[in-house]
Amino acid sequence: MRRALLAVSAVWLAFSAWAMMSWHGSYRPLEVDLVEQARAEQPAPVGQVGVLFTGLLMPETLDDVQDFFLRIASKPARTWPWPFRVFVQERHPVVLLDVERFHEQEAFTPTRLVDAWGRDHDENGRPWIDYYHAGELSWVAPRERLRSGHFITSSLHTDWPTFAQKPTVNARLWYYGVGLEPPGMPHAAGVRHVVDLASEELTRRHGPLVIRQADATNPGEVRAAVFEMLDSGMETLVLASTFVTHGTYKVLGEGGSFYEAWRYVEEWQRRNRGREITMILAPSMGSFQPVIDGWVGMLRERLDTLPEGSAVDVLISSHGMPWDRFPDESYHEFSAPYYAALRRDIATLLAEYPFSRTRISQGQDIYADEQHDPQDRWVSTNEAYRAAAADGFDVIITLPSTFYSESSDTMFAHALYTFEGLQGFDAFATIRHGDWNEPLVREFRLGETRVIYNGLPVGRWAPYVATALADSVSAVLD
Numbered sequence: 001m002r003r004a005l006l007a008v009s010a011v012w013l014a015f016s017a018w019a020m021m022s023w024h025g026s027y028r029p030l031e032v033d034l035v036e037q038a039r040a041e042q043p044a045p046v047g048q049v050g051v052l053f054t055g056l057l058m059p060e061t062l063d064d065v066q067d068f069f070l071r072i073a074s075k076p077a078r079t080w081p082w083p084f085r086v087f088v089q090e091r092h093p094v095v096l097l098d099v100e101r102f103h104e105q106e107a108f109t110p111t112r113l114v115d116a117w118g119r120d121h122d123e124n125g126r127p128w129i130d131y132y133h134a135g136e137l138s139w140v141a142p143r144e145r146l147r148s149g150h151f152i153t154s155s156l157h158t159d160w161p162t163f164a165q166k167p168t169v170n171a172r173l174w175y176y177g178v179g180l181e182p183p184g185m186p187h188a189a190g191v192r193h194v195v196d197l198a199s200e201e202l203t204r205r206h207g208p209l210v211i212r213q214a215d216a217t218n219p220g221e222v223r224a225a226v227f228e229m230l231d232s233g234m235e236t237l238v239l240a241s242t243f244v245t246h247g248t249y250k251v252l253g254e255g256g257s258f259y260e261a262w263r264y265v266e267e268w269q270r271r272n273r274g275r276e277i278t279m280i281l282a283p284s285m286g287s288f289q290p291v292i293d294g295w296v297g298m299l300r301e302r303l304d305t306l307p308e309g310s311a312v313d314v315l316i317s318s319h320g321m322p323w324d325r326f327p328d329e330s331y332h333e334f335s336a337p338y339y340a341a342l343r344r345d346i347a348t349l350l351a352e353y354p355f356s357r358t359r360i361s362q363g364q365d366i367y368a369d370e371q372h373d374p375q376d377r378w379v380s381t382n383e384a385y386r387a388a389a390a391d392g393f394d395v396i397i398t399l400p401s402t403f404y405s406e407s408s409d410t411m412f413a414h415a416l417y418t419f420e421g422l423q424g425f426d427a428f429a430t431i432r433h434g435d436w437n438e439p440l441v442r443e444f445r446l447g448e449t450r451v452i453y454n455g456l457p458v459g460r461w462a463p464y465v466a467t468a469l470a471d472s473v474s475a476v477l478d
Contacts, residue, residue: 014338029265034252034259034281035330042164042280042476050210051202051282051473052225053195055242056250057215058187058407064431069171071217073164091157095150095165096128096137102173103148103428107139113151118167122156131156145371146416173228175408178430185337186436188215190405190458191242193195196464198473202325205332205470205476210234213242214257216250216257216478227266230277237265240282240473244291245338247331249321288471294457295399296345298439302397302454303353311357312387313396314346317381317418320364321408343400359393365400365414381418389449398453404465406456419453422446 048262059068098110099120113128114120121127131137137151150166158165170427176183192213199211210232229237239258241251251258258281265277285291299314306312316339323329343360350358367373368380381398388396403410411431419425422444433440439455457465 005247009140021110028263028362030183030259030262031255031267034262035248036303038246038252038281041276045236047280048233049238049477050229050234051238051240052229052261053213053242054216054261055191055241056217057191058185058245060188065171065176066168067301068169068217070160070164073161073167086350091154092160092162093154094156094158095152095169096161097150097173099173100282102170105142110151112157112171114169116165116323118172126365146420158273160444171408174428175412178428179412181430181432182434182465185408186406190436194404194462194466194469197463201467201470211354216260219260220416221260223264225264225420227268227433230265232315236278236280238282238473238476239282240281240469243284243334244404245284245286245331247334248474249326250327252330253325275451282472282476284334285465285468285472286335288410288468289341290464291468292341294461295401296341296349298454298457298466299346299397299399299459300349302452303349306395308354309356312350312355313361313393314350315361315363315381315384315396315398316342316401319399319402320366320368322367323378361387365418369417382420385422385446385451389446393449395450395452400456404457406436419444422451
């Protein structure tokens with residue numbers, strides 16, 4: 001028996017070594033530390049210069065939802081070495097939600113079930129509801145507070161990981177289903193508009209540049225953009241982020257927008273005899289005054305509507321992460337100048353008004369509630385609202401500082417947590433907002449306190465964001 005176990009162990013180790021080498025052949029981590037690279041002084045551009053804008057672009061229509069949520073949910077697994085990556089390649093049960101009661105948290109009797117592909121039946125035409133009545137489905141309770149549960153098949157499986165299926169079918173029924181009227185997610189169009197304005201400004205300042213934009217969640221799109229630019233003879237590539245601030249998870253670390261683009265540059269170099277390419281990381285747009293001016297301008301217009309003597313709390317909200325799980329996350333470091341400038345200019349603005357009391361608060365939308373932050377180390381947006389009400393403020397005005405185009409996060413997924421318990425908030429009510437060139441302003445109450453979500457810098461405010469984005473690139477070209 002012992003010899004057999006030793007033999008099996010030897011085979012396993014040999015196979016693991018082979019698999020690891022295979023993994024390194026297909027996925028090569030960078031040797032350069034992009035966090036350190038972003039901290040350092042950037043090299044001077046050489047020869048023909050190209051600019052690649054990269055960041056998340058959320059699909060506008062339901063047609064593109066399938067791949068998007070698979071890429072988002074599977075992002076961490078793209079960098080996992082074997083054998084851990086096998087987990088996402090094994091067979092998984094099919095995830096199902098009821099078309100009407102997709103938000104239920106406790107088991108119930110469904111009437112019509114659909115899968116991540118939008119089908120109400122399996123590949124052979126058998127309705128999913130028949131599986132339920134035949135006892136071939138199981139109910140899975142939600143793991144997170146406020147999230148919904150779902151059904152899974154017990155006898156039928158798919159290659160898609162459960163953690164990718166669930167957000168996909170949820171998006172089909174909610175974000176791209178009953179969530180918006182008229183339908184159509186505005187996020188990608190809003191980000192592209194900002195990039196187009198920034199590109200025009202850069203061309204005016206610096207003359208002809210090779211400028212491309214790629215969705216950081218789509219590796220094929222990023223690779224194609226990098227190869228196209230370098231094939232054109234470009235000698236310097238500037239990476240510019242469409243996120244407001246840099247951080248490790250989204251931008252500089254494995255799977256991040258800059259990291260993956262840099263990997264494709266190195267792949268291109270290997271295919272082209274190591275040709276030298278000067279790589280430059282543009283600082284984040286949040287480091288530049290115009291984006292601050294946009295937020296303050298929007299706030300000024302809101303403050304102008306308030307009566308004299310009001311007690312006013314201004315909340316700077318952000319996306320949020322489970323920070324304790326990411327001890328090396330650089331977001332706080334890179335975002336510090338942005339938030340310092342925001343607080344400074346908001347304080348200056350508030351001093352112009354005859355209000356009885358003013359305060360500037362900060363909070364994060366998610367991962368700061370009692371489930372994710374049991375030690376209460378971080379302030380959630382919802383906690384900031386409750387503090388304003390408890391402290392007797394007449395109004396609290398929210399500036400959602402990490403966004404500049406509405407997405408499923410701002411309107412739905414984060415709203416579950418940020419607006420929880422507010423009077424007038426219905427998480428699953430259809431949002432009717434036909435003109436995305438106008439900020440989506442939402443108002444609720446918490447006792448006697450008005451809670452105002454002041455919207456994002458779209459439409460006439462978008463040029464402020466675009467100018468800051470152009471400034472971030474000019475900073476490394478001038």
